[in-house]
Amino acid sequence: METLIEVDGLSKNFGALKAVSNISLNVTRGEVLGFLGPNGAGKSTTMKMITGFLAPTAGRVSIAGFDIEKSPLEAKRRIGYLPEGAPAYGEMTAAGFLDFIAEIRGIPRAERGARISEVVGKIHLEKVLHQRIETLSKGFKRRVGLAQAILHDPEILIMDEPTDGLDPNQKFEVRSLIQEMSAEKAIVISTHILEEVDAVCTRAVIIGQGELIFSGTPRELAARSRYHNAATVVVAGDDAERAEQGIAGVAGVAEVERKNSGDDVRLTVIPNAGAAPAAAVQKKLDEMNCPTHEFFIEHGHLDEVFRTITSAPGNNGEVHRT
Amino acid sequence: MNGLLTIFKRELKAYFATPVAYVFIVIFLVLVGVFTFYVGGFYERAQADLDPFLQFHPWLYMFLLPAISMRLWSEERKAGTLELLLTLPISLAASVLGKFLAAWCFTAVALAGTVPIWITVNYLGDPDNTVIAGGYLGSLLMAGGFLAIGSCISALTKNQVVAFVISFVICFAFNLSGYPMVIDIFSAWAPQAIVDVISSFSFLTHFNAIQKGVIDIRDLIFFASLIAFWLYANILAIEMNKSN
Numbered sequence: 001m002e003t004l005i006e007v008d009g010l011s012k013n014f015g016a017l018k019a020v021s022n023i024s025l026n027v028t029r030g031e032v033l034g035f036l037g038p039n040g041a042g043k044s045t046t047m048k049m050i051t052g053f054l055a056p057t058a059g060r061v062s063i064a065g066f067d068i069e070k071s072p073l074e075a076k077r078r079i080g081y082l083p084e085g086a087p088a089y090g091e092m093t094a095a096g097f098l099d100f101i102a103e104i105r106g107i108p109r110a111e112r113g114a115r116i117s118e119v120v121g122k123i124h125l126e127k128v129l130h131q132r133i134e135t136l137s138k139g140f141k142r143r144v145g146l147a148q149a150i151l152h153d154p155e156i157l158i159m160d161e162p163t164d165g166l167d168p169n170q171k172f173e174v175r176s177l178i179q180e181m182s183a184e185k186a187i188v189i190s191t192h193i194l195e196e197v198d199a200v201c202t203r204a205v206i207i208g209q210g211e212l213i214f215s216g217t218p219r220e221l222a223a224r225s226r227y228h229n230a231a232t233v234v235v236a237g238d239d240a241e242r243a244e245q246g247i248a249g250v251a252g253v254a255e256v257e258r259k260n261s262g263d264d265v266r267l268t269v270i271p272n273a274g275a276a277p278a279a280a281v282q283k284k285l286d287e288m289n290c291p292t293h294e295f296f297i298e299h300g301h302l303d304e305v306f307r308t309i310t311s312a313p314g315n316n317g318e319v320h321r322t
Numbered sequence: 323m324n325g326l327l328t329i330f331k332r333e334l335k336a337y338f339a340t341p342v343a344y345v346f347i348v349i350f351l352v353l354v355g356v357f358t359f360y361v362g363g364f365y366e367r368a369q370a371d372l373d374p375f376l377q378f379h380p381w382l383y384m385f386l387l388p389a390i391s392m393r394l395w396s397e398e399r400k401a402g403t404l405e406l407l408l409t410l411p412i413s414l415a416a417s418v419l420g421k422f423l424a425a426w427c428f429t430a431v432a433l434a435g436t437v438p439i440w441i442t443v444n445y446l447g448d449p450d451n452t453v454i455a456g457g458y459l460g461s462l463l464m465a466g467g468f469l470a471i472g473s474c475i476s477a478l479t480k481n482q483v484v485a486f487v488i489s490f491v492i493c494f495a496f497n498l499s500g501y502p503m504v505i506d507i508f509s510a511w512a513p514q515a516i517v518d519v520i521s522s523f524s525f526l527t528h529f530n531a532i533q534k535g536v537i538d539i540r541d542l543i544f545f546a547s548l549i550a551f552w553l554y555a556n557i558l559a560i561e562m563n564k565s566n
Contacts, residue, residue: 073413
């Protein structure tokens, strides 16, 4: 696949503070890359450098083959960018603002109207089109920012927290929109919401203290969880004791966690690394003639992995680089 | 330079989208009137010229124009729209120039509001209209100088009040740089050559010459190069901000 974003050894220091150090990554057409990391980890700073707002201390960024510092206009033409907080000129109406962006993006006058109404329709801005942006709710402001970013149908779309401040329905719409566009674009989004990574991203990158500490698919990320391939069984309280003992003896089971839920007991079977004992557990329970109320397999808890990866200082030995 | 016009239009509209434009124009015209007719003694002098009107422009501009220029970049920085603007495919020079020209054009609109005074003097007497036209030209050029200073200072801070105060002080210094208040600061320790250079920066001296109807190419070059210098510094200020 064609590489549209190439980031090579990117670093940024603010005085003595190392905001970003030595980040390298590539994004190809058709990929949706999720930037994860705690607040202040350097996600926004990295995005600001990729889009040419900040000059890097070291390293380079290439956008569809154009160096962002040497040929900024060529590179910027190919990027749609939603900055953190979706800034827009408050005294303008949404329509006026989009018209301004269309004009500065060089969309020919004849096509501007059609292009703007297409994007406005996609993002559902019709109702607020003639309101001043400063009077809009947070959700609508964010959507104006999104509309601005995709107006020129860019090959590269970079969005800093695109669903922040949206209600669940709007979040769903924005995620669908991203998926819809993802086939012919290279998309980078940053987010705090881990389900979002699972829902829309083809690849996830975790940044902690300015460094790249994980890169892989959301599934690979989930696989690092101790709950990866874990099975959860809900049994009646009376059966709990014998079920727990029975399960503990199954090959590949590392530990059984027990949690009461009402009259029932929830048993979570944590496998040894690499093992997938779910089927064996089910078979064992059948043999024991122990009825189960619920039985399901877990793929891993993203938030748990996220916490483990980003809160352990100096665990860079485990870094999985691409 | 395609984006320049787009930026220019947006900025100019932005002035009129808020009360800033109307408040400024009204206050400017009221002050011009007060100074011309009361302080300047327009009628009492009984002379058919616009000296009593034009001579106060440097002083009015000194504190009114920083109010126009203070928002140019500070507001963008504060609202975060600077990030949007600088990631659009438009050169920094075009943005700086577009914004500056919008502020300048707005000032020209305010200045055009004083034309009734020009008509009045023609009605009452028989003035030398080429001298008056020269006076207007000089006034506009000087306004450009003040605005370029203000635009550059505005790029250095997020805070519009800070931008206003610093721009005002610099404009004040430029107005008075040929006068003892400023010269005395330097004459005690700086070589005469430097003192001469500083005193030659006086807006008042250059403007007075133009206003008297003596359009000397050196005065025009002075204002043009002053504008160019401050706008260039404006670009550098934003570049600097980008790497920091």
